[in-house]
Amino acid sequence: MTTTPAEPFSAQPEPGANSAADLRVGPDQLLALIDNTSAVIYMRNLDGRYMLINREYERLFNVRREDVVGLTDHDLFPAAMADEFRANDLAATRGGVPVQMEEVAPGDDGLHTYVTVKFPLMDGDGRVYAVCGISTDITDRKRAEEEVARLNAGLERRVLERTAELETSTKELDAFAYSVSHDLRAPLRALLGFSQMLLDDHGDRLNDVGVSYLHRLQQNAARMSRLIDDLLRLSRTTRAEISHQPIDLGQLAEAIFEELRALDPDRIVKVTIDDHMAVFGDSRLIRLALQNLIANAWKFTSKRPDPQIAVGSGLHEGVPAFFVRDNGAGFDARYAKRLFVPFQRLHDATDFEGSGIGLAIVQRVIQRHGGTLWAESTLGEGATFSFSLTTTADDYQLEDRHAK
């Protein structure tokens, strides 16, 4: 800081004396102080006439100190603005205490916003004779805040819009599935019922060819009914609410094999199941997925003399993954992607029965758990279906421990 020569009302510091006078700050220093701040500082008397402005004021409003002294805000600013400044001045002088407010004043690039502190100046008798204002430009902050608010509002609006869209499409899907289950099944029932009545009541008047036509009609109607049921199941997999529980995949697999053995007691399949396959997911949906994968393996090994199915786990690219592997018919790896498309089949219906919806359901279930499903195979040498899930039981236990 530069020290200016002594003014009449400033005490001259004693040279060399390390007294209190050395530390006394004179008016020039104070002026230097207010001239070197980035805040706008000004002083007005009770009539609103300028007594002092600082250099930042001069720079900002492109005026000179000596020209402004004696003027009022009404000489410098639009009337409405000047009225507001005046009202704020009066608030400080009347209240006798500092007041803070936001004020707006013109700048080079449009209106600027200031946060202003105004405080009364008092004489020795405690009478207010002037008001001093210190204004800090907060335009940048204000504009940033407005921008953030604008972006937030936009974001909120888009979230609301997308949520509404999603709700609409879920509702439409819901309505569609419902009408499918009702409206498509009724005519099917009529096809099956009346063809059966034709066979029962008038079958003796048809020859074998006629009877076989009716049987084909019935088989197709029954197949269509299974397709509708599968479609509904797929749609429900997509709609179902997911809840998360710890699941032992090994136990689950064992139960599924038990069911398959009960349905098909003559088949002998060598089954191996790994220990310690703990996952965390929706037990109903995970069961549905595993049931489909194991039933597939069961089905596609049916023509092997030595059928083998393994359910296990391992690391895939550093992430825990689970697999169902069989030594069955397999598929041509070139068509692997089509496996997961609803109603796409890689085998003739005469070789292996199926609607082509099972793997689509498995994929939905895995996707809904944040995981991925993939398949590897060589035609005639078996297939491996693998999947990952985002959460394993270890994560769950970890979370649980943290919670405690």
Add this chain to the structure above:
Amino acid sequence: MQSSPILLVDDNPDDIVFTLRAFAGNEFGNEIIVAHSGIEALELLLPENGGAPLQPAITLLDLDMPKVSGLEVLQRLRSNPLTRLLTIIMLTTSNEERDITESYRLGANSFIRKSLTLPEFVEAARVLGTYWLTMNEHPTTPRP
């Protein structure tokens, strides 16, 4: 009870044919009275003209009917003391969870999905009739 009729409420003429045939094949001996809409069913069970109300052994109620739905019929019957204790079996195409839940919430005695094939229909009628018409004990005074 055995001689009381069965009331079948269904708007689908094909399904009426199958249900009648399925029950005919089982020889329970109960007459089957058909109401082709929810309104007709309510007129039979809660006649407004002061006529004698129908007193069926069981009522087979379809869910999805135009104007007055099966659920609405169920609700009306359950909220009236005269029909509160009737044995009402939902016999419908739906197996939607919400239809099943709503039916039981409104006081259905049973919920059965219509069979797809005629042999299944006949079997369902046999099991249903055996249970509800012969095994099950109904309240002795369904109209207190």
